[in-house]
Amino acid sequence: MTFRKDELIKIWNHPVTEYLKGKWFFYCLAIFILLAHFFPEFAADDGMIRGQYSIGYGAVACIFLNSGLNNKTKRLMAEIARWRAHVTVILLSFFITSSIVFGFCAAIKKSHNKNIDEWVLIGFLLMAASPTTVASNVMMTSQAGGNDLLCLCEVFIGNMLGAFVTPGVIQLFTDSPLFKYGNPANGSSVRDVYRRVLFQVGLTVFVPLATGQIIQNILPKPTQMYTDFLKRYHIKIGAYMLLLIMFNSFSTAFKQHAFTSVSHACIIFVCFFDLGLYLFFTLICFFAARCYLILLVFTKEPVKGESSWLYYYSYKIFRPFYYNKRDTVCLCYCGPAKTAALGVSLVTSQYGNEKTNLGKMLLPLVLYQAIQVLTASLFIPLFKWWLKDEIEEGQGKPVGDLEMTAMEGSAESSANCEDEIDSEKACTSHEGESFDEDQSSSTEDRSIHASK
Incomplete structure (x- = not known):
């Protein structure tokens, strides 16, 4: 059976074909996961191409260099001053989500289920205390029509604070009698975490972003030609770099035998638990960003001299915590997201002497990153419609x-x-x-x- 050229064109432009072509990211991700399974030594940390540097630094730096070239400096500086949004994301990302996961893990530990490895539970605590992801939430927020500049600020602030907050939160949770075996208390390892994370965030986020902003202001016409070129040929640098980051994360996990050191029942549990956590955290972030109680309390805008001073200043302080829709999309992507690019470094730095169980601890984080990318991409048309x-x-x-x-x-x-x-x-x-x-x-x- 042969097709004429016009028939092939009609099939290629069919709505079903267009929908399948739009899911190219998932096909590429599946291919990269298979490559990571069969050739883990290629892109893993300390592998053939030194994935922690070539991808962990290079790919992430490309994303933020591109963001620096595409966003105006005035708007970026205005978003940095938005302290309310920063406080909201920090509370959600570091403390609220991690406290909820600690409660779930404590309940699982108390159930004495032999199918759930105890070091996997430590991995859940590490995952929940990790900062927001470095790349995927910026890309997803931009594609969904959310406030991508605010997302850039949250990524930078969150990952800078993660070097200090994440080890402290882990120490707090593992001081519990239930998780004493997983306490990474080691002064030198904590110092190493600070050094590595601050160095990595500086080189992969701050320097590329600042470089892009400098180039944009010094060479506006070539920068505009570059951005027009990307739009004209539908070149999605963020998506390509994100695939490489996922490739590195899965390669490292396979190299550490994360998927073979635990039972199949445990892996299935981790997948469904990660999915449930991501959906639950997204729902929490949405209601935190659009808290209806704020609208009930502050029903009208105060007028100075007519309204009481208590209502006037309370309105000015708390009413902006009810965010607009674009900011809400940003918060829904930043709050639940957890980074594997820096999270793997945080885990390996804190448990440098615990090589035996390192793969088990990485399992929840690596699978969570894959699940959050897949699920977040499905939210894009929903947020666009909203x-x-x-x-x-x-x-x-x-x-x-x-x-x-x-x-x-x-x-x-x-x-x-x-x-x-x-x-x-x-x-x-x-x-x-x-x-x-x-x-x-x-x-x-x-x-x-x-x-x-």
């Missing part, structure tokens, strides 16, 4: 809830105000406009006034 109304209101640009964005010092409203309004008088001239006009227009005017 952001659809804001994209339409912003004439193709997802602008979020402008009033809250302005009160938070958002980059979106700050950039718009600086680009479109030449003087402060022009920016504040909206104050006297009538609020009987279209509600979305008046909300935007108030937000611009608030940002100034």
Whole structure:
């Protein structure tokens, strides 16, 4: 049976074929996992290509160099000043998720189930205390239409703090009588963690991002040509580099015999438990970002001189904790995510002398990263649909809830105000406009006034 050229073109452009082509990332990921299984020595840490350096540093640095070239400096600096979002992500990523996992692991330990290895439970504690992932959440947030600049800031801050917070949280949990056997207390190993993580985050996140920003401002035209080239030919550097990071993580896990040192029942349990944790944490992050209680308490915007001082200042402090939709997408990707790029280094540094059980401890983290990437990619069309109304209101640009964005010092409203309004008088001239006009227009005017 032969097909004519026009029939082949019709099949190639069919909606089913388009959908299957859109899932190319999953096919490539499956191929890389198979390669990692049969050739673990190639891309593993201390392997043939020294994966911890060539991929752990090189691939991650490419992602953030590309981000630095594609994002405006003014907007990036405005997002860095958003302390409320940083506090929310830090609490969710380091403390709330890890405390929940500790409770689950304690219950599993108490059940005395022989199919669940005790060192795998230590691996769950390590995974839960790890900082947010370095690459995948930035890529997923951008594709979903969320606030990718805020995500960049959360990645940098979270991984810098992870060098100090993660070992402390692990020490706290393993001081429990249930997990005393997994306490990594060793002064030299903790110092080594600090040194390695700070060095790695500096070289893979801060330096490439700063370099991209410098190039963008010194050579704006070549930078614009570069970004246009990527868009024109649909080149997705973040996705390609993420595949390499996953390749390195699975190669290291296979090299450490993570999948053969425990029973099949334990591996199945880890897969389903990781999936349940990721979904549960995403739900927690969503409700933390869109806490309806805040709307019930602060029903109207206060007017200075008319409202009580308690309500006025409480509104200014707590009302912005109800985030707009774009920021919510960012928080839903950053809060539950756990890094394997730095997490493996954290595990190996703290348990450098515990080579026998190293593979078991890496198992939950490596599988969690694979599950979070697959699940997060499935959330992209859902988040796009949720952001659809804001994209339409912003004439193709997802602008979020402008009033809250302005009160938070958002980059979106700050950039718009600086680009479109030449003087402060022009920016504040909206104050006297009538609020009987279209509600979305008046909300935007108030937000611009608030940002100034």
